[in-house]
Amino acid sequence: MMRRVWPLVVAAVSLGIDAYVLAGVLPRVADSLATTVGAIGLGVTAFTAAYALAGTTLAKRATRGSTKRALLLSLGLFNVANLITAVSPGLTVFLGSRVLAGGGAGVLTAVATAAAAGMVRQEHRGRAMALVTFGLSTGTVAGVPVGMLIGDQIGWRWTMGLVVAVGAVSMAALVFRGGEIPAIPDEPGSGASVIVKSPQVLIGVLLAFVFGVTSLGLYTYLLPMAADRGLGSWGFALIWAWGIGGVLGSMLIGRQIDRIGSRKLLPVLAVALLASFAAVAFLPQPVAWLAAALVWGATGWASVPTLQDVLTRTRPKATTTIVAFQMAAMYLGSAAGSALGTALLGGGTPAGDLPMWAFGVQVVAVVLAVIVGARSERAATARDVCPVR
Template sequence: MIGKVWPLVIAAVSLGIDAYVLAGVLPDMADSLSTTAGAIGMGVTAFTAAYAVAGPFLSRRLAGRSTRTALLVALGAFNLGNLATALAPTLGVFLASRVVAGAGAGVLTAVATATAGALVADHERGRAMALVPFGLSTGTVAGVPLGMLIGDLVGWRGTMGFVVLIGVLSMLALALRSGTLPQLPASRRSDGSAVLRNPRVAGGIALSFILGLASLGLYTYLLPMADENGLHGWGFALVWAWGVGGVLGSGLIGRPLDALGPRRLMPVVPAFLLASFLAVWLFDHPAAWVIATAVWGASGWISVPVLQQALIRDHTQQAMTVVAFQMAAMYLGSAAGSALGSALLSGGVTADALPGWAALVAAGGLALAVLITRLTPRYAPTTAPDAPATRTSTPQRTPADSPCP
């Protein structure tokens, strides 16, 4: 299966690097462009805002004619924006370049995830779609430290050049990929926002925002939290524990997701996230923190494919739109979580208290996940077929498998 979707995974790796690499070179960028770290931080806001708008409202239009063309155009915009960032002479050019890169990333995530699901049989869809968040988490874990190392050696412009290189390689891989890509249901006239009228989809998108706010938002303050708990020398290990947990979680969740279905896994994800927050809030032992941050990273990244499968299970024709809204909500939640953490710290809350606040948010997410579970139809499990006919079959409901009331 990986042979079918590997160009999409490489593209996701480049996006994962770009989404978080600025944090590691932010001071150097501020000095180079003669501005403040806060002004450079606005680049993250510009990227996230463009991502949130472009994914839901442009992906359907671009995919209307050709899936390959849509992917290449999105990657082209993403790479062009990052190249402009690398060459930016002023703050204005830098901020504009982040808008272009964010727009390309938003379209890329939606189209790539829907394409991965459409390339395989029903019984492999969970594994295929989970490979996109696997690429995102791998880019974050492996690419961001490498980008920071490059920044130390040749400056922040070299770091952005590294992001462009990975993006160009993904374009070449996609352009040279043999075989055709499936045509995705799309429309140039509709923005797809009608899916938001479905209570389960709307609730799932809200849950993505909540989990992004709690998980990715709190991650911003992992090192200050560790310092407040006397774990100053453990910062590097904790960052890697979070990242390795995310890579392993997103890499291994595919088979359980196909076997058990998203309905059973939906409440488990925020439950483990809540448990990890409580652990780092209540304990200050290094081993407890390493284990908890690994579970935290795994739960955060696992939530992406689990939610996607729950929301598109009987909305396959709108998969691209649903994924676009879901990922946009997650990134917006991440930005909101970072801003909320900053506001709490400015208001006198100590860093070691932030996990307690995040636990409250995660508890709300758990309650919402239980509600979405009750709204999610039960389906007979899809299994690997002996007969080719089932590759194109769709899951069938039985009378006992009707939605829960």
């Protein structure tokens, strides 16, 4: 049964590459299109904004009818948009293609996660959702460096070709190996009403935003942080430690979600992430930073499916909507965290002090994680006492 989820994992790999790979080749893209790095950087912003908007407004509508059709259409849009990016003759076409790619990615992430959860038995739900996150983390960790290497050697357009190739493979896998994908249940009401009417989900979406600010936002400045603390020569090792941690965390957390329970794991992951920031902030030893980066990557990525399961296990019919808002909040939080880091550095804050700022924000995440876990416990108890017929 779990093998049927793998075409969705491959699709998530292409999403993981595309979300971050352009950041590593911005100067080359700018030179090729005869514009500035700042102008090309707007492509990252356009992708994130379209991801958030499309995921939260279109994902639920896309699942009406055939789930496989929704997956193929969103993945097809994503692939075509990246192909347009690869052959863009100028800035206007480039930015437009990033909007389309972000829209396709936003819908695809939510639908793929909900489809994965619906393709397995209830006791394997956490593992299936974690596999999609495993694809995202693997694409980021392995695909981004490979894409940057391709960009350095033969050009950034071939980097985007890598994203298109992986996306094409996932489309082929869905068509020929995906089989029938069950329809995704649809909870009545608009997407926004599903979020607003549930304090637990609303707090969970806020928590996803804070996780994005701290974990992904701070990661943007890992290299300058290390350099400021005299660990510049360890930068490459730290990036790989964070990445390996992310892959391991997303790969291993699924079984623990199903065995221990996501509502118990969520506060633990938030505290572990807090501890990793404390280690980076206060310990100068390279070994401590390597261990902290490993834990940081593992807990940051593991928190994604854990939070998804906490928010959707008692409301499976709202999975598509909840995941769309959660992932949109996470990516927007990442952008906000990066912007906050830029503002702090511009105001004279040393890069080595950024972990302290992240530590302070992560305290808020710990509090929110405890609240979400407690509310989930009450929701599960209420469901068991008064089961929905």
